Amino acid sequence: MPVIGLADIALMGSLDMTNAHFPILSVLLWLPIAGALVVLLAGRMAPKSVRWLALFFSTVVFAISVPLWTGFNTGTASMQFVENIPWISTFNVHYYLGVDGISMPLILLNTFMTVLVVIAGWEVIQYKVAQYMAAFLIMEGLINGVFSSLDGLLFYVLWEAMLIPMFLIIGIWGGPRRVYATIKFFLYTFFGSVLMLIAIIYMYVKSGSYDILAFQHMPLGMTAQALIFIAFLVAFAVKVPMWPVHTWLPDAHVEAPTGGSVILAAILLKMGAYGFLRFSLPIAPDASHALMWLMIGLSLVAIIYIGFVAIAQTDMKKLVAYSSVAHMGFVTLGFFILFLIFQKTASTEGTVMGVEGGLVQMISHGFVSGALFLCVGVLYDRLHTRDIKAYGGVINKMPAFAFFLVLFAMANVALPGTSGFVGEWMVILASMKANFWIAFGAAFTLFLGAAYTLWMVKRVLYGPVANNHVAEMHDIGKREFIVLGLCALPVILIGVWPAPLLDVMHASVTNLVHQVVQSKL
Amino acid sequence: MSTLPSLTQAIPEMFVLGMGCFILVVDTFLSDRHRVVSYWLSLATVAATAWLTVAVAQTGGLLTFNDMFINDSMGNVLKLFTYLVVALTFLYSREYLRDRSLFKGEFYVLGLFGMLGMMVMISAHNFITIYLGLELLSLSLYTMVALDRDSPVASEAAMKYFVLGAIASGTLLYGMSLLYGATGTLDLTRLGMQIAESATINVGVMLALGFIIVGLCFKLGAAPFHMWLPDVYEGASTPVTMYIGSAPKIAAFALFMRLLVAGLGGLHVEWHAILTVLAVLSMGIGSIVAIVQTNLKRLLAYSTISHVGFILLGILAGTTEGYQAAMFYVVTYVIMSTAAFGMIILLARKGFEADQLEDFKGLNDRSPWFAAMMLMVMFGMAGVPPFVGFFAKLYVLRAVIDIGMSWLAVVAVIFALISAYYYLKVVKLMYFDRAPQDSKPIQADFDMRWVLSGNGLAILLLGILPGPLMALCARVITF
Helix, strand or coil: CCCCCCHHHHHHHHHHHHHHCHHHHHHHHHHHHHHHHHHHHHHHHCCHHHHHHHHHHHHHHHHHHHHHHHHHCCCCCCCEEEEEEEEEEHHHHEEEEEEEEHHHHHHHHHHHHHHHHHCCCCCCCCCHHHHHHHHHHHHHHHHHHHEEEHHHHHHHHHHHHHHHHHHHHHHHHCCCCCCHHHHHHHHHHHHHHHHHHHHHHHHHHCCCCHHHHHCCCCCCHHHHHHHHHHHHHHHHHHHHCCCCEEEEEEHHHHCCCCHHHHHHHHHHHHHHHHHHHHHHHHCCCHHHHHCCHHHHHHHHHHHHHHHHHHHCCCCCHHHHHHHHHHHHHHHHHHHHHHHHHHHHHHCCHHHHHHHHHHHHHHHHHHHHHHHHHHHHHHHHHHCCCCCHHHHCCCHCCCCHHHHHHHHHHHCCCCCCCHHHHHHHHHHHHHHHHCCHHHHHHHHHHHHHHHHHHHHHHHHHCCCCCHHHHCCCCCCCCHHHHHHHHHHHEEEEEEHHCCCCHHHHHHHHHHHHHHHHHHHCC | CCCCCHHHHHHHHHHCCCHHHHHHHHHHHCCCHHHHHHHHHHHHHHHHHHHHHHHHHHHHCCCCCCCEEEEHHHHHHHHHHHHHHHHHHHHHHHHHHHHHHCCCCHHHHHHHHHHHHHHHHHHECCCCHHHHHHHHHHHHHHHCCCCCCCCHHHHHHHHHHHHHHHHHHHHHHHHHHHHHHHCCCCEEHHHHHHHHCCCCCCHHHHHHHHHHHHHHHHHHCCCCCCCCHHHHHCCHHHHHHHHCCCCCHHHHHHHHHHHHHHHHHHHHHHHHHEEEEEEEEHHHHHHHHHHCCCCCHHHHHHHHHHHHHHHHHHHHHHCHHHHHHHHHHHHHHHHHHHHHHHHHHCCEEEEEEECEEECCHHHHCCCCCHHHHHHHHHHHHCCCCHHHHHHHHHHHHHHHHHHHHHHHHHHHHHHHHHHHHHHHHHHHHHHHCCCCCCCCCCCCHHHHHHHHHHHHHHHHHHCCHHHHHHHHHHHHCCC
C-alpha cells in the first residue's frame, strides 16, 4: 500500500474542494453581515419586523453551520471546507478559509450563541433595536471569519474589525460607566493586537506569504521565536484575558448589555485561547517551551488568585466575569503544560489530553458562562440591580429560574455530569502526569469555584424572601425559558457524552502536539 | 535651443491656466444669482483637465521645456487624484459658501490656480519649476485663507500662514541656491548623477539638503515645522481648510519624490536619518497633542501631522516599496480627510459652524447614515481594519520592517494606538451621547449627500478591496 503523506491529502483535499463544494465558510462569514444590512434597512422601513428578521438570519446561519459538524471528516488533521483565492496580489494575501477540529466547534458555538443573544434581547432592548441586532450579526460574521481564516492578514483584519461592533454594543446599550469601559476594552485589545500585526508582517517579510500553515512550518531562530511569541502573547493574553492584563474584562462585562456579556464571555475570550493554538505554539514551539513556566505561572495565578478575587465580589456580573478569568486560566494551563508532560513521559498521549481538556473547557465555558450571564440578565431585568445583597429567597418566587441557575452553577463548579467537569478533569489529570503540585494548584480551583459560585447562588436563591421587590418578581417567561433551556442542553450533553466532541478534535490536536514538541531550531 | 519645445505634454496645465483666466473674466459679468455658472465652469474645467491628462498620458514623450517639465505615469496618476480631491472640495463647499455670502468666483478661480500650482509641482523636473509651482500654490492658499476678509480669525490665520510660508519658501530657495553653487545644475537628473558620482560629501550639499528638507517638511506639515497647521486649519473657513488639508499633500508627496528621491537620492543615508527623527516627532506630537483638542478642525490638524509622520516612514525607507507605500498612504489619507471635512460642512448650517467636537453629539440619533460615514472615517484614520487606513499603515510598516527597522514600526504602532483614543472620542460623541434637544435635522443638497456617502463608502470599499489601488501605486512608482 503506498504511503500517502499528510501534505498529499491536504493537496488532494484542496484540489477538489477549492472550487467544487458549496462555499460554506464564506457564507458563514458574509451572510450575517448581509443580514445585518437588511436588518438596518428594515429598521427604517418596517421597525416591527427587525427582531424577526434578526432571528431569521441568525437561525439560518446556525442551520448552515451544522453541516460543518455533520460533514466533518474526523480522520484527518488537514484543513477542511477550504476556500482559497488571491485577495491582495501586491502583498500575496489570500482569502483563505478552512477549518480543522480545533476551530470548527468554536464556529458552531458562535453561531449557536448568536441565536440565543438575539432571543435574549427581544424585549429587553428597546433603544435602536435594528442597530443592536445588526451589530451582533456583523460580529457573528466577523468571528466566524476569525476562526476560519488561514491567512495571517485576513485573520488580523477580522480580529480587529470585530472590535468595532463590540465597542458600539458596550458603548450604546451599556450601563452608566459604559464609555469608560468600552474605550478601555478597545484600547487594551488594540494595544495587544498591534504588536501581533508587527509579528505577522515580520513573518511575511521572512517567508513571502501570509499563509498561517506556512508560518507554522517556517524555520525560525530562538530570538525571532521569542520576540514573535511575546508579540502574540500580548495580543492573546489581553483577549483571554490572563492575569495581569485582565482588568478590562470586569469593567466591560459589568457595563455591557446582557447580550454583549454573553458574546464576550462565550466567544471573544475563546479567540485568545484559539490564537495560542493556531499561532503561538506551532509557530514558536521553542520559545513556548522556554517560556513555559511563565505561562504556567500566569495560568495558576489566574486560577487561584482570581478565584479569591471572585469570592469577594458583590456584583453578580463581576463575579461571573472573574470566574471566567479563572476558568480561562485552566485552558491556558492545559495548553502550556504540554511541554512538561512531554518531558516527563516522552509520549504525546498525556499532552494531547491536556490540550483537548483545554479545548473542551473552552466550549463548555462558552455555554456555561454565557448562560450565567443570561441568568444575571434575567434577574437584572426584574430588579435593575446586580448587587447580590438586593436578592434573597428568589427560589420562592422563581422556581423554574432557580432550576436553571443551580444547573449552570453546578456546571461552573465542574460537577460530574455537566460539561464543566470533562474539561477540568482532563486538564487536572494531564497536570498530574507533569507535576503533582501543579495539579494540586489547579484542583484547588474546584474548591474555590464552588466557594464563589455556590455562595452566590445561596445568597441569591435561598433563604427567606429578602424584600418587597423580590416578592414581586415573576418567574421566567416562555422566551427566557427557551434561551436558558437551549443553553442547558449542550451543557448536559457534553457532560454525559463528550465523545463526539473529543472525536472531532482528536486528529487535529494530535497533529498539533506532534508539531509543537518538535524543535524548530 | 532655438526650436520650440514640444507643448503637448503640458496641455492640461495650459488648459487650466486659460480656463482660470476665462472664469475670472466671466465671473465679473455674473450677478450673484448666476454665480453658480462659475461653479459649474470650474467643475467642468477640472473634469476636462482630467480627460486631457489621460489623453496626453497616452501620447508619450517624457521631458519637455529643456527638461524642466516631466510627464511620467506617477505624475499623471497623482494629478488625477488631485483633480478628484479638488472637485470634491468644490462640490462640498458650494452650499456652505452660499450660506455665508462667500460664494464668489474667486474661490473657484483661486482653487483652479492652486490646482495648477500642484500640477506644475507634480510635473516639475527642475528646481526652478518646482519653486514656480510651489509658489503658485502657496499664494493661492494664502489668499483663500483670507477670503473671508471680515473674519479676524481668518485674517490672522492668513497672516501667520503667509509669514511662515514665506520663510519656508525662502529656506527651500536658499537650499536650492546652495545646491546650484555646489553642482552647477538645477536639473534633477543631472544633479542626481553629479551627487552619485562625487565620492566625498560636500559641505555645501549637506547644508542644502538640510534647508530643502526643512522647506519640504514645512509644506507637508511635519513636526517640528507644524506650528502653522492647527491655527490655519482652525482659522480658515472649512472649505478652505479642506482644500489645504487634502490635495496639497499629494503635491507635497510628489515634491519629496522629485527632490529627495530623484534629485538627492545619492544622499539617502543622510536624509534617511533626518526623516526618521522627523517622522517620530510628527507621529508623537500629532498623536499626543490631538488628545486635548476640543475643536474638530484643530484635532484633524494634529491628526494630519501624525499621518504625515506615517507618510515619511514610507519615504525614509528608501525602497521602491516604501515609496509605493507612501503614495498609497497619501492617496487614501486625502480621501479620508476630504470625507472628514465634508462631514463638518454637512453638519454646518447658516450661521452655525459644526467644527466643535460637541457638535457631533448624538449624530446617530439625527442621522444614522452619516454617523456611520463619520464612523468609517474615524476608524479609517485610526487604522482599524477593514477600512483603508489600515492597509495604508500596513503598507508603510511593511516597508519599514523590510529594511530591518522593526523598532521604528513598534514606535509607529504605539503612536497609532495613542491616536486611536481621540478618534474613538469622536465615535463616542456620535454614538454614546444623546443629541441636544434643540438639534435640527441635517440640511444638505441632494448631490452633496450622495457624493459624501460615496466618499465615505470608498473608505470601506478600498479597505475590502485594496488590491487595485495598491497595484496602481506599484505600477507607477519605479524609482
